[in-house]
Amino acid sequence: MSEGKAHITNYSTLAMVLGSLLVLTWATVSITSINLGPWSVTAALLIALLKATLVLLYFMHLKFDSKLLKISFTAVIVVFFLVILLTFFDYLFR
Amino acid sequence: MGPQTYNSFFTVHGIIMIFVIVIPGLPAVFGNFFLPIMIGARDVIFPKLNLLSWYLYVLGILTVLTSLFTFGGAPDTGWTFYAPYSFKTTTNMFPAVLGAFILGFSSILTGLNFITTIHRMRAPGMKFSNMPLFVWSIYGTGWIQLFATPIVGITLMMVIAERFLHIGFFDPALGGDPVLYQHLFWIYSHPAVYIMILPAMGVISEIIPTFARKGIFGYNAIVASTMAIAVVGYFVWAHHMFTSGMSTTAQFTFSLLTFLVAIPSAIKVFNWVATLYKGSIRIEVPLIWALGFMFLFMIGGFTGLFLGSVATDVHVHNTSFVVAHFHYIIFGGMGSAFMAAAHYWLPKMYGRMYNKFWATVGWATFFIGFNVLYFPMFILGYQGMPRRYYDYLGQFHNLNVVSTIGSWILATGLIITIVNLIRGARNGPKAGMNPWEGRTLEWTVPSPPPPENFDVIPDLTSTSTAH
Numbered sequence: 338m339s340e341g342k343a344h345i346t347n348y349s350t351l352a353m354v355l356g357s358l359l360v361l362t363w364a365t366v367s368i369t370s371i372n373l374g375p376w377s378v379t380a381a382l383l384i385a386l387l388k389a390t391l392v393l394l395y396f397m398h399l400k401f402d403s404k405l406l407k408i409s410f411t412a413v414i415v416v417f418f419l420v421i422l423l424t425f426f427d428y429l430f431r
Numbered sequence: 432m433g434p435q436t437y438n439s440f441f442t443v444h445g446i447i448m449i450f451v452i453v454i455p456g457l458p459a460v461f462g463n464f465f466l467p468i469m470i471g472a473r474d475v476i477f478p479k480l481n482l483l484s485w486y487l488y489v490l491g492i493l494t495v496l497t498s499l500f501t502f503g504g505a506p507d508t509g510w511t512f513y514a515p516y517s518f519k520t521t522t523n524m525f526p527a528v529l530g531a532f533i534l535g536f537s538s539i540l541t542g543l544n545f546i547t548t549i550h551r552m553r554a555p556g557m558k559f560s561n562m563p564l565f566v567w568s569i570y571g572t573g574w575i576q577l578f579a580t581p582i583v584g585i586t587l588m589m590v591i592a593e594r595f596l597h598i599g600f601f602d603p604a605l606g607g608d609p610v611l612y613q614h615l616f617w618i619y620s621h622p623a624v625y626i627m628i629l630p631a632m633g634v635i636s637e638i639i640p641t642f643a644r645k646g647i648f649g650y651n652a653i654v655a656s657t658m659a660i661a662v663v664g665y666f667v668w669a670h671h672m673f674t675s676g677m678s679t680t681a682q683f684t685f686s687l688l689t690f691l692v693a694i695p696s697a698i699k700v701f702n703w704v705a706t707l708y709k710g711s712i713r714i715e716v717p718l719i720w721a722l723g724f725m726f727l728f729m730i731g732g733f734t735g736l737f738l739g740s741v742a743t744d745v746h747v748h749n750t751s752f753v754v755a756h757f758h759y760i761i762f763g764g765m766g767s768a769f770m771a772a773a774h775y776w777l778p779k780m781y782g783r784m785y786n787k788f789w790a791t792v793g794w795a796t797f798f799i800g801f802n803v804l805y806f807p808m809f810i811l812g813y814q815g816m817p818r819r820y821y822d823y824l825g826q827f828h829n830l831n832v833v834s835t836i837g838s839w840i841l842a843t844g845l846i847i848t849i850v851n852l853i854r855g856a857r858n859g860p861k862a863g864m865n866p867w868e869g870r871t872l873e874w875t876v877p878s879p880p881p882p883e884n885f886d887v888i889p890d891l892t893s894t895s896t897a898h
């Protein structure tokens with residue numbers, strides 16, 4: 338990507354992202370006090386996923402990058418998800 | 432030969448052939464040379480990264496080779512490094528595993544380089560919709576290399592960590608799961624089979640139309656099947672583990688997915704045959720190798736379905752049936768495609784033609800020897816001869832002798848072929864710019880191509896060539 342197109346995100350957006358990350362961190366911690374059984378891991382992972390998405394989109398500028406990069410990145414995540422899913426076809430049904 | 436030596440032999444044979452020869456073979460030799468020319472570029476986009484990939488490759492080979500001669504003796508786990516044995520054996524596992532890890536990096540960098548080159552360096556008018564099929568196959572392969580190889584890298588690191596730090600990933604005594612190792616290993620190593628075979632299919636898709644003197648039948652279907660193999664091939668890995676104690680749900684899921692991935696391969700074979708149909712066929716050495724590829728690949732592919740269905744797999748699992756199937760695909764398939772590519776492009780690479788008579792004799796000897804060597808293994812495996820045993824029962828003796836004789840014939844064929852190619856490259860008659868009347872871009876430059884391929888970057892916007 339050419340240097341001239343470097344995108345500058347304004348401070349209020351960055352502050353909002355930071356705020357959401359802190360709130361989500363608090364959520365991760367506090368959710369451990371509620372007994373959700375096997376779902377507590379799921380909940381923690383979902384929150385982590387949300388946080389990672391925010392970091393990638395804003396702090397790592399994926400939101401402003403070319404379409405090809407977005408597609409390849411999403412593809413990695415999808416493949417990763419499917420691989421985990423299929424692996425659990427073994428572990429959950431043993 | 433004692434049992435320990437035998438174990439080392441099949442292990443080192445596997446590691447070297449898979450990681451050093453077959454995975455990089457076609458992309459590194461012909462991909463590096465012809466990918467830029469075929470899309471009308473002067474070189475790949477990151478030449479220095481390419482060089483780094485080469486250095487890593489050499490370093491990886493040297494690391495694997497150290498495992499043979501240093502203390503502990505050659506590794507004896509099989510090329511799959513299955514846990515828990517791989518972190519318990521006293522043989523030299525560490526260098527072998529580390530070498531495979533380094534070779535993996537080399538493979539990732541090559542894939543990255545090729546994908547970026549295809550996206551950024553195509554000549555004007557060279558669109559994805561008219562790109563040569565060999566380039567498409569390299570493109571699909573690149574994505575597999577990029578997505579799958581890191582997983583085996585991590586897995587091999589986990590084996591090393593397990594061995595030295597006793598973490599408990601795979602060791603049941605520490606709460607680990609050996610089957611997890613098999614999952615992780617095959618998540619890479621099944622797609623790796625497609626890293627091997629996709630470029631081979633790409634070569635065949637170039638050669639068949641050239642010698643049928645006809646456009647390829649179903650260009651879009653071949654492209655779609657290439658990408659379908661790259662995607663679906665990712666989700667079939669556990670068909671290697673039907674007998675490992677996996678859940679039944681996983682067994683039938685992976686069996687179904689395995690049957691699905693056979694469809695795109697069949698589409699390709701259908702399209703190659705349809706291209707030949709009513710073509711103005713010119714029988715030349717590259718075409719003979721390509722036809723041999725189709726024959727051997729089909730036998731390998733169909734026997735793959737025996738292994739992909741759970742019931743028959745339980746019967747033939749870990750017998751020489753598997754050995755025969757795998758060698759039909761990789762040696763008969765990818766090996767034949769490599770030879771087809773060598774006979775197709777050698778006149779371009781060296782500007783000289785080999786002796787066609789001896790090339791044909793070499794092919795015929797190889798083809799006969801190959802079938803005499805590997806076909807008996809299907810029968811032996813079906814009768815229950817296990818693989819990776821240094822001895823066999825008396826009832827298997829006759830077919831094993833046949834197989835051994837086949838290996839001599841095969842070796843003779845390979846020697847004839849290779850010597851003939853080398854002699855042709857050195858002192859064959861001048862081949863000219865386009866000996867096969869090919870229609871892709873590499874045939875528009877002199878043989879051998881000048882250092883930067885093109886004086887002027889070709890412009891294809893007005894023509895409809897390329898495929």
Ligand SMILES: [Cu+2]
Pocket residue numbers: 620621624667668670671
């Ligand atoms: Cu497989």
